[in-house]
Amino acid sequence: MSVVGWSSGSVLARQPTGRRWSSGPTRAASTNSGASWLPTERSPDADVSRSGHVGVRLSEHHVHDPRPSMTQHARHHIRLNSPATSFLEAFLLGNGRLGAAVHGLPGCERLDLNLDTFWSGGPLSSAERHDRSQWLEPVRAAVRRGDHEEAQRLAQELQGDTWSQSYEPLGGLLVRFGDPSDEFVLEGRELDMAAAIASSWSSGPRGPVRLRSWISAPRDVLVIELSGATHNVVLDLDDPHGAEYVASHENVPGASEALVHTWAGRAPVAVAPDYLGDVDEPIRWPTDEPDASGLVDAGMGFAIAAITQRTGPDEVRVIVAAVDGYRGRTARPSADLSDLRRRAVDQVVALWEVPTETMRAEHEAEHRSWFDRVDLDLSASSAQEAGAHVDAARAEQFFDVGRYLLIASSRPGSQPANLQGIWNDDTRPGWSCNWTTNINLPMNYWPAARLGLGELTRPFASLVADLAELASTTARDVYGAPGWALHHNTDLWGFSAPVPSTAPTDPHHANWPVAGLWLTEQLAELERFGVDLSVDLWAITAGAAEFALHLLEPDPDGRLVTNPSTSPEHDFLVDGVPFSVSAGTAMDQQLVAEVFDSLLELAAAGRAPADATAQALTERVREARDRLRAPRVGDDGVLLEWGETWEPADRGHRHLSHLYGLFPGASIDAQRTHALEAAARLALRDRIDHGSGYTGWSQAWILCLAARIGDTDLVQHSVDVLVRDLTSASLLDLHPVPNHPTGFRFQIDGNLGGVAGIIESLVSARDGHIRLLPAPPGTWPAGSVRGLVVEGGHRVDLTWSEGRVERVRVTVGRAGEIRVSGPGVADILRPVTTGDTIGIDS
Template sequence: MKSNFIKKLLLVFVFSSLYINMTAQSSHVLWYNQPADFFEESLVLGNGKLGATVFGGVNLDKIYLNDITLWSGEPVNANMNPEAYKNIPAIREALKNENYKLADELNKKIEGKNSESYAPLGTMEITNSNKGKVTNYYRELDISNAISRVTYEIDGVKFTREYFVSAPDQIMIIKLTSSQKGALNFDINSSSLLKSNVSVKDNVLSMNGVAPIYENPDYPVVPSFLLEKERGTRFSTLMKIKNTDGTIVSSGTSLGLKNATEALIYVSIATSFNGFDKNPASDGLNDKAIALENLNKAFAKAFDKLKQTHIDDYQKFYNRVSLNLGKTAAPNLPTNERLLRYADGKEDKNLEILYFQYGRYLLISSSRTMGVPANLQGIWNPYLNPPWSSNYTMNINLEENYWLAENTNLSEMHLPLLSFIKNLSVTGKITAKTFYGVNEGWASAHNSDIWAMTNPVGNFGKEDPSWACWPLSGAWLSTHIWEHYVFTQDKNYLKNEGYPIMKGASQFFLGWMITDKNGNLITSPSTSPENKYIAPDGFIGATMYGGTADLAMIRECFDKTIKASKVLDIDTEFRSQLEAALSKFYPYQIGKKGNLQEWYFDWNDEDPKHRHQSQLFGLFPGDHITPEKTPDLAEASKKTLEIKGDETTGWSKGWRINLWARLWDGNRAYKMFRELLRYVDPDGKKTEKPRRGGGTYPNLFDAHPPFQIDGNFGGAAAVAEMLVQSNENEIRLLPALPDVWESGTVKGICARGGFGISMEWNNKILKKVTVFSKIGGKTTLICGDKKQNITLKKGQKMEINW
């Protein structure tokens, strides 16, 4: 009797555990009970170079393939408009005479070519010949190990697919299994929107092609393969099957497997891209040889070893940070249904954690190629003409992609951007001279591409200056160099790589700025990214002088360059020039509405709720406006945000959440964070009551709309910003904690000064904090009214009961 009782207890325990597992909501798995029909429902994988977009269909499994180095074009001719700078005096004269209409027209003469486009490599299709009713379909992406899985049953036979993209082995692996011997039957096909050809030889399916050589929205798709030996980036895709049983079959353009039980598909991709300044045709890499070498090396390894190597490599980054926001009563639902439920105002703390960690997952998956940072869509683009060319938009979007790199403990993922900035500083020296007439330093503008294009865009005078004419991205980008240093304390990097680039950016702005009639330093001409003013005579224009955003970014650029020179103890004379210039800047102005003025004068915006809030740069991502040190400017920043309202695009919402966090308003930041996770229908989906606008698609991609990845990165960065804020001297704990996150723990968040933070709080009160120092140093911990000074040695950890 006693043994039966124990057995019953064990059964109760087992079933209870199963029930808990079924109902516990995951903070690291996206899952669905149907295949993806749209791009915005698919699940994405990547190793920082090869990107895969998996739809998980039953009879037809479609996988979009990308390589982050496959772009249209070739090295840019930076000297494309050698006498553009000669128009600057006339623009300044028009502005001096308050003739803004003329200034707008003349500003178009300071334009060059538009950027190149990020290209779609191809589509892989796995066609299954198993017919019958499908049951128990399940599709997931486990971001804790960067593996996607699909399972389903047909007539009692269970089919499983497992997908991952390995960084160490530079390969994509798909494992297919069936529960019944010999039930696996499939064919593989490959195609591309680019010029390409497909062939099968020695049981290897290969697709070779070339990207278009120039930016052209109307690029004609030529179905036949046209080999232009001297132009364009080449690409090679190789696919090979490893089988344990069954028979491999092939035709001229497809590869298949019949009557098998288990199989592996290897996908290897390479391009001829060999750097921003090398012709990919004449000086390119041997893409065919690289693809074949990676394929053969991976093919020789056991699946379990490939998988474990991939997981170990990925988790060394992902596992650095963990977050728990307390108890959740949310039911376990497919991710799309979770989003819908959350959009109705329901609680789902684990969805919030999932979104945060998904942002980190996307950065690890899209930013591991030096000189080629994550673009507007990360690395996942199926379109021949992607939105905004899926380029590097540098008046916010590229930078927002990297706000989470340092504070969420992914410093290595910052390196592709930092090395790209170095490339910009090369072409940017020519841009500074030819477009702006400044002979020292380097400049970069609104858009760029893999070729490190730095000229102002606008198709040589055909586009609106409000977005085309903006030479400030060098100031913004240079602050990323300082951020990398101040988080890592890597003085060798700052000395050998970073500081010369920061100095070059500052040199340009010293040469670019002029004085207004009162002797204040300003920029002229100036625009405020993508926004327009209404002049007193009713003229709606973009070209002005002394725009607040310009001065905020240059302030930050000069300030960080000064700090870098002090750290390195060099360039005292140049440092003095920057300090003298800063003392003469046209000061911030607070307008009649109590807002921080965007324009030199207190003029109205054409769109008062405009998505850009560039004038608030000094609050975030800059740090020279704070509630403590500059309360009047912080209050004016708050008023600006209130005037703009909370309804905006995805990436803009991501920015505004960070701004509210910097104002230490956790509840307002959280309100907008919830709105960022508002469910948005896929772009092509037709429903009776479509859900559109800024928010989040079913696969957790950011809806600008359309998809732009910067909102994901900005939103994830904001979660960290709500929990920890820091500068070179202090670390502020729980500065913008919303009421709903009353209890929780976080581990592995990074702070400036080279510190790592783990902490525990309950009832909104900090209970315990552990501080780790990478190289040793001093800081002051602040939480509420309490402060504590600490000094740690290299590698030392201190635990404090607060």
């Protein structure tokens, strides 16, 4: 029987000092084995535990003290004195595929496990697709008439019958390192972001214990090292999927055999989004049997294997591998649990003779090959200068956490980082823990190229390329259109339809069909930063442009606008009544303009196929671009979110969609579109004055916008709010959720978007002009950063003091002409070739 919760396994009690935590003498709940404590390894010197199972006992003599000297602050480290009170405060480990959330619990550690491809559901069925395109023209006609109520009603006819599927947890691995009656006190825990290692130190009745965990990319396993006075190391799994436990004796190199623990089960067939509330059968579990090939339509299988091994007189290591039955977005997954068990077992057994030091060294070297590409050092900015603001050291930590999380959750060959990266402990997670395309997925990759981590965007590019093919059915079935159409979220299986018309998924959520344009333009931006995407950007852009052309029609003035059109998750008011559906919202018009510009640039660069179809599309796009209506400005000078001067339903709304063209887009710029930029500034100020930025990702977007317009005070404010108010103790970004037990959910986009905003405040580039220190917070008067990449693929190393550039080195990416400017630097304009360096000392 699966364990639903594990509170009975370890009761935490706060000590009077508020600094040390202890585990009480309770025992962990059993999972599936029928006994409380599961076996670890068959070993000549292993003792039999009270429950009759074998546990690894470490020597109780000559135990060295594993505790470090804990200083108050160390760069690239997070140090805490209490365990995680929830998933939100855990330290996260990952290699892009396998993830673990480490809680730092004394006596019985918990590591929540995930795999990037372990989702509910299965490939999309043709039975789920219906032709709804006959409703498009009635919707458009209602919009033209100004019949908002009818347009709202008819838009729901375009919506589908199903939701996206959910990213699933594997379960919580419990590592007990003492007798159930032992009481342990936590001394401290630490995440070393430069090494990607989580450690904790605790004291028990036999002395101190260190537990150190890391996930190896080269070996694709989780390694847990225990040293000190551990006793009876025992493993268990807090499993939400009803997995079956099996212990098997396996031949291992250099020894007769070892005991390997495995758990195997299946994902749900379907999971209803949590925002639907109480519904019938919110989680549908599989009841079918795999076919002769071990395949199923939905509900893939998974297996976890773990092996424990004594590696020294007071040292034990645990090696954990996990696999699932994912075989591709359109392929039926495997639920052959025997095969999955064998694959997982083979992974851990193969590492029996590999020294821990070898694995740790190669893990750290591989991780540092990413992490060491950039370093932001704000130690020259004194904490005394912060005053009421977040001090520079804490902001630096926040920056490091963000880039660490990107490296841990997105690697070549993995899936893209989802709403929570690759970490989730809920079977019915917030917003399905999917890829939300109206902000979260794009924001996840805003910092990647800027950090010189362009290779980490390959999973994103691969997903977009897949969607450009899979979502063509949605363009055809819903809109009768060519190209491809993606709405406000997607999943492992390439879901692209508008979700059903069930509250709260009314048209302002569901009927936003231009997500594909945003993702396409993000790929174009990555190329401008010098990233090799390894996808056919022409084909993706052409499909997005074809769909956009189908959405466009003339307004009363003959200018082209999208119809129907919505602004993500926001309504306008007409006579006090909220509506969503109109024509030519600001974001739509900006996205269409930028995608059209990108296609014309590709054609001009000779990247279009040399055929009549491509030539005809290019000409149609060129003509439509000239007729496209620009975003409108109200009489008060504020950029309008919709095409008319309607009152927003929420002037402090979390989304800042109408400001897309300012950031991350490029269609609004102080130099080229001064009037629009001024209108965008006013729109941003109006949003903030009415309370926007109350979620982590929303505040991160504000930070990016503030940096783009050079507003140092607003940059400072956003950094303060993000770091002080909207992060957990382990600096994970928080999204307020009143109905959640903790009051929050983790959303990784706030961490990653915040990194992008910090970079933009320090160095930015547009059209060959590199701006140094455009908007650094006032609490960072001095510092240095190396390895940042700007548009053009140029690498920038920068040192500043007293708010002025002290030294800069630019390594040229793309040949051409470069202009460099900033406080303390006279404008420099010169022609350059790839590989040149420009060095400036004040």
